Amino acid sequence: MKIKTLSRPLFVLLLLTAISVVAVFGQQTSTQPVPSVERLRTHINYLASDKLEGRRTGSEGANLAAEYIAKEFSRYGLQRSIGYDTPGMSILEADSPNRYLQKFPYVAGVDLGPRNQMSFALGNASNPKVGIDWMPLGLSTNAQLENVTLSFVNFGITSSELKYDDYAGKNAAGSVAVAFAGTPDGDNPHGQFARYEDVRWKAIAARNAGAKGLVIIAREENFKDDRLSQLRFDNSAGDAGLPVIAISRAAAARMLGQEDTKAVSSLENNVRRVSLNRLAPPPNWSPEKESWVVTLPNALSLSIDLVRREVEAANVVGIVNGFDPVLKNEFIVIGAHYDHLGRGGEGSLAPREGDIHHGADDNASGTAGLLELARIFASSQSPRPRRTIVFIAFSGEEEGLLGSSYYVNHPLRPLENTVAMINMDMIGRMKNNKLIVGGVGTAHGWRDLIAAGNPADSPIVVAELANPTRVPGKVTLETGPNGQVSSAMVHTQGFDLTLNEDGYGPSDHSSFYAKKVPVLFLWTGTHEDYHKPSDTADKINYEDEAHILSFVERIIRSIDAKDARPVYTVAKSESQGRTMGFRVYLGTIPNYADSGDGLLLDGVRDDSPAAKAGIKAGDRIVKLADRDVHNVYDYTYALGEMKAGQEYEVELMRGGERMKLKITPAARK
Numbered sequence: 152m153k154i155k156t157l158s159r160p161l162f163v164l165l166l167l168t169a170i171s172v173v174a175v176f177g178q179q180t181s182t183q184p185v186p187s188v189e190r191l192r193t194h195i196n197y198l199a200s201d202k203l204e205g206r207r208t209g210s211e212g213a214n215l216a217a218e219y220i221a222k223e224f225s226r227y228g229l230q231r232s233i234g235y236d237t238p239g240m241s242i243l244e245a246d247s248p249n250r251y252l253q254k255f256p257y258v259a260g261v262d263l264g265p266r267n268q269m270s271f272a273l274g275n276a277s278n279p280k281v282g283i284d285w286m287p288l289g290l291s292t293n294a295q296l297e298n299v300t301l302s303f304v305n306f307g308i309t310s311s312e313l314k315y316d317d318y319a320g321k322n323a324a325g326s327v328a329v330a331f332a333g334t335p336d337g338d339n340p341h342g343q344f345a346r347y348e349d350v351r352w353k354a355i356a357a358r359n360a361g362a363k364g365l366v367i368i369a370r371e372e373n374f375k376d377d378r379l380s381q382l383r384f385d386n387s388a389g390d391a392g393l394p395v396i397a398i399s400r401a402a403a404a405r406m407l408g409q410e411d412t413k414a415v416s417s418l419e420n421n422v423r424r425v426s427l428n429r430l431a432p433p434p435n436w437s438p439e440k441e442s443w444v445v446t447l448p449n450a451l452s453l454s455i456d457l458v459r460r461e462v463e464a465a466n467v468v469g470i471v472n473g474f475d476p477v478l479k480n481e482f483i484v485i486g487a488h489y490d491h492l493g494r495g496g497e498g499s500l501a502p503r504e505g506d507i508h509h510g511a512d513d514n515a516s517g518t519a520g521l522l523e524l525a526r527i528f529a530s531s532q533s534p535r536p537r538r539t540i541v542f543i544a545f546s547g548e549e550e551g552l553l554g555s556s557y558y559v560n561h562p563l564r565p566l567e568n569t570v571a572m573i574n575m576d577m578i579g580r581m582k583n584n585k586l587i588v589g590g591v592g593t594a595h596g597w598r599d600l601i602a603a604g605n606p607a608d609s610p611i612v613v614a615e616l617a618n619p620t621r622v623p624g625k626v627t628l629e630t631g632p633n634g635q636v637s638s639a640m641v642h643t644q645g646f647d648l649t650l651n652e653d654g655y656g657p658s659d660h661s662s663f664y665a666k667k668v669p670v671l672f673l674w675t676g677t678h679e680d681y682h683k684p685s686d687t688a689d690k691i692n693y694e695d696e697a698h699i700l701s702f703v704e705r706i707i708r709s710i711d712a713k714d715a716r717p718v719y720t721v722a723k724s725e726s727q728g729r730t731m732g733f734r735v736y737l738g739t740i741p742n743y744a745d746s747g748d749g750l751l752l753d754g755v756r757d758d759s760p761a762a763k764a765g766i767k768a769g770d771r772i773v774k775l776a777d778r779d780v781h782n783v784y785d786y787t788y789a790l791g792e793m794k795a796g797q798e799y800e801v802e803l804m805r806g807g808e809r810m811k812l813k814i815t816p817a818a819r820k
């Protein structure tokens with residue numbers, strides 16, 4: 152037997168002429184399992200298949216994915232994590248794959264309960280019917296209002312910025328406010344009212360005015376075509392704090408004493424025109440000249456009964472026990488989320504809802520990697536891991552890290568002895584050998600450990616070479632006596648690493664870092680199929696994913712090889728500010744999973760300008776330095792205009808209240 156070292160083109164030629172090289176093994180590690188391209192392909196093809204329908208948390212597809220992961224854990228011999236010490240458990244239960252499932256409650260939506268009623272004096276007309284003439288909104292509070300008065304409040308908008316108030320002079324306190332949907336300047340997304348269009352703002356304005364409820368008049372002539380007629384629940388939105396409903400234009404005609412929906416439309420146009428005139432009065436115009444007749448019923452009774460549809464979601468947790476009698480009481484968590492976006496909606500970047508979002512890279516790739524590492528560590532004899540390794544496939548990540556935040560608040564192994572958490576999210580699209588590693592500032596020595604795990608020339612034994620042209624670097628072949636290829640070893644050139652200090656970021660490692668666990672986060676970057684139906688299994692770079700897993704395995708082994716656990720450190724923030732060359736620093740930690748209006752914060756760094764300003768985790772920044780903030784982009788833009796040492800105003804929403812604080816950015820070091 153002899154070893155030849157070949158350059159890649161020659162190797163490819165050789166492989167093409169070799170007949171069916173199915174499985175080849177390296178000489179020195181033939182008993183040691185290695186990441187398998189074919190196994191990765193099998194896992195990702197299943198998880199990202201149409202059958203699993205995009206694995207939206209709480210859906211049947213997500214349950215099928217959890218079942219698949221649990222069965223794989225069971226096949227590899229991972230220890231079950233749930234009730235492992237439950238006395239009197241039968242053999243049957245002891246073997247159940249359910250014992251890998253850490254279930255947590257999840258609100259998948261809202262449904263109408265049996266007690267939704269509305270009545271007001273209508274002459275001979277019958278009461279409006281829920282689902283046909285009116286609909287509670289998902290953010291509505293359940294309540295019963297008896298014989299309350301009504302107050303017509305135009306568009307129901309209050310804006311101190313625009314010095315505009317639809318509630319001025321209305322005395323809406325104690326009554327139910329009735330307002331048109333939308334804004335005076337229509338659907339113009341760049342109009343000055345654009346940000347007040349959201350029903351949530353209108354609900355806040357109504358509550359601030361002391362109203363007991365809010366009725367929104369639908370925009371569409373046909374109620375069923377109106378967005379507001381569809382009962383929806385937004386996990387990040389919560390409860391508005393008062394009953395809020397939408398009514399059809401036909402029902403609105405009766406409620407406002409108008410002849411028909413045509414009369415409602417002309418009333419709407421009048422209100423629109425007058426509102427705009429009030430904002431920028433034309434010459435010789437006075438509001439006293441304008442009037443319309445609205446006849447409201449004396450009393451309205453309203454009963455709202457929404458039922459939250461709570462379903463079970465589950466993290467899948469399997470354990471490989473440590474070999475060392477002492478160190479086995481320390482834990483290394485390896486994590487990857489398995490949920491995705493289902494058929495679109497919240498979080499999707501697809502133009503329309505309904506198509507399956509396959510989520511092959513996000514994050515069937517990380518889940519498949521988790522399974523491969525579980526298989527390798529469960530069967531690894533030399534060296535056996537000294538510490539206990541906890542493998543977790545998280546759910547609810549796309550909805551805002553729900554599964555990982557449930558785990559860190561209900562850990563199945565003590566969090567204080569969890570010495571490291573390694574997260575893989577989107578590791579299937581490597582290009583040009585580029586890999587991003589986050590969290591390198593969260594423990595002493597992480598950088599050295601990563602450098603040692605990424606030598607310029609690291610030999611990897613390849614069991615199958617499905618697509619050798621994609622393998623970077625040199626290849627060493629072993630040939631048998633007849634000249635046939637019997638094994639192959641790839642000498643990778645080492646990854647082109649981008650290292651980020653920060654332990655916070657847009658995935659599950661954030662939950663652990665917030666609990667002071669050192670973290671590392673691996674991903675191959677974003678791409679044009681991100682959060683779209685087109686993130687499919689055929690686009691995954693399986694060979695490079697196998698290399699990444701070997702790298703992760705080396706990192707885990709070198710953490711485990713040291714007697715001392717990694718020492719947690721406070722990482723420097725590397726927000727977009729730094730990479731974009733911004734001069735200032737606030738110390739906010741955005742929640743990237745959130746898609747609500749404004750910028751939701753996961754946390755605030757200790758002693759940062761944000762902390763000094765009184766900003767807290769859970770706050771939603773809506774305005775910064777006189778700029779409206781609807782999303783992280785607006786925020787970044789505002790940040791770019793700020794100067795260190797100068798005081799600015801920041802406006803935020805906290806528990807439904809809008810508040811203003813003063814913030815003084817610091818200079819970036």
Ligand SMILES: [Zn+2]
Nearest residue numbers: 513514549682
């Ligand atoms: Zn995602």
